[in-house]
Amino acid sequence: MSKFIALKVAFCLLLVGCLNDTLDASYDSLADVDMTKGWVPAWLPETAVNLREVHNLDSNASALAFDIPPGGAWQLPEHCRSVTFADTAPSHFDRSWWPSESSLSSSYSLYQCKADASPDFAFVGISKTGRRGVHWRAYAR
Structure with missing residues (x-):
């Protein structure tokens, strides 16, 4: 009977692992990214690390x-327009590497861009130092 229980537990763990859709x-660099997946915009600077x-x-x-x-520069696509922090939608994710709302609102220049294949929201932030960039898609829930 213990083999049956162990098999059920293993199946449940496998199923839970398959259900994680995030x-x-x-x-290390943009060269390492599989750009065919579509999660990273093709217009990022080639020097991104x-x-x-x-x-x-x-x-x-x-x-x-x-x-x-340092020395790296980039330009946003023409379809991006400058917006205020109040005009953005928040990221749906909470990660240690993501800037806080306070940092985004005070230390970044923000833009709204056309979302790939969607009428929803895509945003870009460029730190005022020019050394950090963020991009997020925040679709309506």
Whole structure:
């Protein structure tokens, strides 16, 4: 009987693991990212490093933070427009590498961009130092 219970427990653990639809990833540089997945925008600067990303498969919500080394520069796509913090939607994720609301509102220049294949929200923040960037998709719940 104990083998049967152990098998049931193992099956339940496997099932619970399969139900996790929020995935985290980290990359040393943009060159390490599989861009075909669509979670990282193709227009990020080629010099981006220390990328941290989380996304939810059901909602398509995502969050991404990255560093830009000294001398690295980048330009947002033309479809992005400047917004205030009050005009953004919050990220759906709480990660240690994600800036606080206070930091986003005071230390970042914020933009709303067209979301890939969606009428919902995509936002970009560029730290006022120009050394840190964030990108998030916050779909209506």
